[in-house]
Amino acid sequence: MDVKAAIKAIKQGEISPFYLLYGTEKYQMNEFVTVLEDQVLTPEERDFALVHYDLSDTPLQAVVEEAEMVPFMVPRKLILVQDASVFTAGKDNAKMEHRVESLLEYMKNPAEYSVLVFLVNQEKLDERKKVVKEMKTKGTLLSFTPLGSEDLLKWIGKKVKERDCTLEAGAAEMVVRNAGTQLQTLSAEIDKLCLYAGKGGAISINVVEQLIARNTEQNVFALVEDIANLRVDRALGIFYELLKQKEEPIKIAAxxxxxxxIILQVKDLGGQSYSQQQIASQLSLHPYAVKIAGEQARKFQAAQLKQILSRLGTLDFQMKTGAIDKVLGLELFLLRLAA
Known part of the structure; x- marks a missing residue:
């Protein structure tokens, strides 16, 4: 079952006794939990019926005891369990001893008045573990992975529409280029843009550039994009702006x-017929970042990219040993690269 199907089932009153939510996209995970809360509990019931646990400081068996305990003054309770590392691979470094068998036993006959939600902020579960296998059959497993490049732009469009605003052509892409791909950050920036535009207002590229300040990484991302498109003056402008922000030249070079x-790796993997999603997974990058890197990669030969990386390695050594002024070294690198 995917997330959309699970939300549809919840809204129809089909509530699973167990939910195992895993993945790196925390914002969507929290949105799902909010939908579940709204369906399972009324606002008046939450003080008595919403229970939070963290397995880093609470044993799993205590969570099971909570699930078995009859709720007080409410018909049903929702138990949210963070740091559910019992479902993942690797050694659990927590000092707490978790008796997984207590959960396995409870899963045979879960209480009808309790809904258990385990939140795992990791990309994968350990499919070999019995508790994961049981959760697949007795509960609902949902994966929350970063949105693909097209889905991300659609998500931005949807959020803007929900706030009764519109996006002009290219504005959604500019939002991502300036703010990055984290949904939590994007949501906050969309709120700001729509507040500025007003109800029924339109958000243009210029408005996005005025209101969303790029962080250092996004500035470097834009700088490389300008280099790839031979916009030397703009690339140098971004570089000088980073210096005004007291950014260390060695960090900028890095x-x-x-x-x-990344551009070289995307070019290499793309040449081996890897899909955008496969490349993103292989390099631990957001699919949108892979899409942009792929566009940039088409403007360079692999040999050029290797030569650029070699020059950057030499520049790094020179800057760290004092063989060249750091600012001058980066200026010369950018000018030679553009040439």
Whole structure:
């Protein structure tokens, strides 16, 4: 079952006794929990019926005891369990001893008045574990992974529409380029843009550029994009702006090297017929970042990218040893690169 199907079932009153939510997209995970809360509990019931646990400081068996306990003054309770590392691979470093068998036993005959929700902020579960296998058959497993590039832009459009605003052509892409791909950050920036535009207002590219300040990484991302498109003056403008913000030239050079390394890796994997999603998973990147890197990769030969990375390695050594002025070194690098 996917997230949309699970939400539809919840709204129809079909509530599972167990939910195991996992993945790296916390914002969507929290949105799902909110939908579940609204369906299972009324606002008046939440003080008595909404229970939070963290397995880093609470044993799993205590959570099971809570689930078995009859709720007080409410017909049903919702139990949210954070840091559910018992479902993942690797050694659990917590000092708490978790008796997983207590949960396995409870799953055979769960209480009808309790809904257990386990939240795992990791990309994968350990499919070999019995508790994961049982959860697949007795409960609902839902994966929350980063949205693909097209889905991300659709998500932005949907959020803007919900706030009774509209986006002009190219504005959604500019929001991502300036704010990044984290949904929590994007949601806050969309609120700001719609507040500025007003009810029924339109958000243009210029408005996005005025209101959303890029962080250092996004500035470097834009700088490399300008280099790829031979916009030397704009690239240098971004560089000087970073210097005004007291950014260390060595750090800027390292971020530029990281971006060119990503471009080379995306070019290499794309040449091996990897899909955008596969490349994103392989490199632990957001699919939108892979899409943009792919566009940039088409403007360079692999040999050029390797030569650029070699120059950056030499520049890093020179800056750290004092063989060249750091600002001058980066200026010369950018000018030679553009040439």
């Amino acid at each position: 971020l530029i090297a990281r971006q060119f390394r």
